[in-house]
């Protein structure tokens with residue numbers, strides 16, 4: 290069975306409360322639960338992890354090395370400056386899709402840079418909750434996953 294891990298970084302635990310005009314009204318649990326059933330319908334096992342701490346995110350990436358086939362990663366603000374996360378992604382050599390709810394390129398200049406994208410399979414940004422579903426589809430196609 291194909292196994293995918295969804296990792297969410299700092300402040301994403303506040304989804305639903307946090308700047309709803311930017312990030313929407315749904316909670317992270319709403320999105321992840323829907324993503325899990327969407328994945329299950331395709332014969333995919335989806336696990337998830339959220340932390341506000343950079344070190345815990347690095348450790349989660351390391352731990353996933355032999356337990357999953359790919360990662361959907363919304364690293365929040367760490368996207369823009371965490372070399373530690375970038376090195377963790379390179380280190381495990383798993384396909385990772387960098388994912389954002391908002392279109393980071395239409396926002397403040399400091400959000401235009403991503404230090405993670407060069408070591409990721411690709412980037413999905415700007416589709417709200419749908420970004421996670423697009424990222425999942427992209428990963429499954431990359432992995433040659435057959436639905437069912």
Ligand code: DQA
Nearest residue numbers: 300363365366389390391400
């Ligand atoms: C975000 C975009 C980041 O710039 C921001 O720091 C976040 C959320 C997004 O999903 O749009 O925390 O990753």
